[in-house]
Amino acid sequence: MTGTLNDAYADHLRLWAARSTSPRLVDALVRGGELAEAELLRAYLDSGDQWVTTSRTSGVWQGRACxxxxRPPVEARSGDLWFDVVEVASTVLIPRPDAELAAFSAxxxxxxxxxxxxxxxxPVxxxxxxxxxxxxxxDPGRTIGSSAYAMGVRGAWADRYAGYFGKSLPGWDSWWGTSCALSDEIINTMWPADIPEIGFRVAEDAMALLGRARALLTDQDPDGPFPLGERFxxxxxxxxxxxxxxxxxxxxLGLLPADRGETGNAPVPARP
Amino acid sequence: MNAVIDPRLRRSAVLTVAERLRKQGWSGGPLHAVGLPDGTKVTLQNVLLAAALEAGLQEIPTLTHHPDEPLPLFMARDFVLVRPIRELADGSCVVGGRAGEVLFRRGRRAATYGEAALFRAVGQADIPDGAPVPFPWTAAMSTGEKPDMREGRK
Known part of the structure; x- marks a missing residue:
């Protein structure tokens, strides 16, 4: 079953690169229990880019404008959702905390x-x-394990995955905004356990490792450093x-263009 | 407390790249550096430079950028400021601390090669809070003014 979903997703990405789509993925998502993703992807295949209201399959996100x-919508409000039909992932628009906006210079x-x-x-x-x-x-070998989530990858691999879709890995700024803007119920669903996540690049050869408690601190000084911790x-x-x-x-930054040159990163799939 | 990278891991990374350079020679694009008005060059790829030196390479292809040269978008995501940079009353810049005005806030993505070099440099764990930035940074580099880069002039 899982293999079927892996393969259907790989086909989906290959077809995107060829400017096509894969209806087979919808069925694979349903069989894999990813009902919200299946419903939203089917909506796109049926009617293209559009605003919808999320149904009960989206759990705590039910009833949101999505x-x-x-590509993300031209206009949106904080808390709105964007279902990225290329990555097949729901995202939420995170506002900057009021304390940060108040500290902004002209x-x-x-x-x-x-x-x-x-x-x-x-998580992915x-x-x-x-x-x-x-x-x-x-070739991730056996390091990725059998969890429902991609676990045990290298930081560089996570970075390449994000770059493939023209995206980045999040840092403390996104999580500070999340902790200030969203309810505890939603945050606990987004990041339910104290499992560290790989964050953005902080040095030439290093990625941030984000701990839940520190990343979700609400009382932060916008003029100070990020709550880095002892080892990041x-x-x-x-x-x-x-x-x-x-x-x-x-x-x-918006959607990032492909780096086709020196780093050898794979190109971003075509986004019409 | 400042965040740190285990120096043993970094040393291991340098040795790994050095071994590849010894076997295969230099491959890929040039080393990216930023030319400062005083003639100093600051590399954006310290591990690669250290590995090239470790491997004993005599020549390294280098591309030197003006500090105000726009940074390609696909690179901007890799240069995020983790500690604020403040400008003191005398025009000098420091890493963190409480004095002066915030010139670059944490979370800022570099827009130019000069900012990329600056943001990467101030992320080094061994720079104490309130210390001067690691290389001379002038307001001209953040306002779009183009200093004369010809040799011997500033």
């Missing part, structure tokens, strides 16, 4: 956005990472057992 499309109001990012509502699933690995020729990073050549990761789309 843009279903290949120049920052020009350079920064009032929202931080479209943050994925859940195992079937997503394996499908991506299949398309890009990555390891070289990205090492496994990160037991850690999950998720993607985000920075509202400051």
């Amino acid at each position: 843009w279903v499309g290949t 120049e920052e109001w020009q350079a920064m956005t009032t929202c931080v990012s479209w943050l994925s509502t859940r 699933r195992r079937w997503q990472f394996l499908g991506f690995a299949s398309v890009t020729g990555l 990073a390891v070289t990205d050549r090492y496994w990160l057992p037991g850690m999950r990761f998720r993607t985000e789309l920075s509202t400051q």
Whole structure:
């Protein structure tokens, strides 16, 4: 069953790269228990880019305005959802905390956005990472384990996964915004256990490791450093057992173009 | 408390890359560096440079960028500021601390090669809070003014 979903997702990505779509993935998602993703992807296949209201299959996100499309909506309010039909992942628009906006200078109001990012509502699933690995020729071996989520990958792999979709890995800024804007019920669903997540790159060879308690601190000084912790990073050549990761789309940067040059990253699938 | 990277892991990463360079020679694109008005060059790829030196390479292809040169978007996501940079009354810049005005807030994504070099440099764990930024940074580099980069001039 899982293999079927992995393969269907890999086909979906290959077809996207060829500017086509894969209805087979909807059936595989249903069989794999991913009912919300199946429902939203079917809506896209039936009617293209559109606003919908999420149904009960979306759990704590039920009743929210959700843009279903290949790119984020031109206009949205904080807390709105964007179902990225390429990555097959729901994201939520995270506003910057009031304390941060109040500290902005005039120049920052020009350079920064009032929202931080479209943050994925859940970590990357195992079937997503394996499908991506299949398309890009990555060999994760046995390190990824059998959890429903992609766990135990290298930081560089997580970074490549996000880059493939033109996205980034989130950092403390997105989680601060999340903790200030969303209810405890939703936060506990998004990040239910104290399992560290792989965050954005903090050095040439290191990724941030985000701990839940520290990342979700609400009382932060916008003029100070991030709540880094004692150790935030390891070289990205090492496994990160037991850690999950998720993607985000920075509202400051938008969808990133493919890096087809020096780093050898796989190209972003075509987004019409 | 500052965050740190285990130096043994970093040393191991340098040795791994150095071994590859010894076997295969230099491959891929050039080393990216930023040319400062005083003639100093700051690399964006310290591990790669250290590995090249470790491997004994005599020549390293280098591409030197003006500090104000826009950073490609696909690179911007890799240069996020984790500690604020403040500008003091005398125009000098420091890492963190409480004095002066915030010039670059934490979470800022670099927009230019100069900012990329600066943001990466101040992320180093061994720079204490309130210390000067690791290389001379002038307001001209953050306002779009183009300093004269010809040799011997500032």
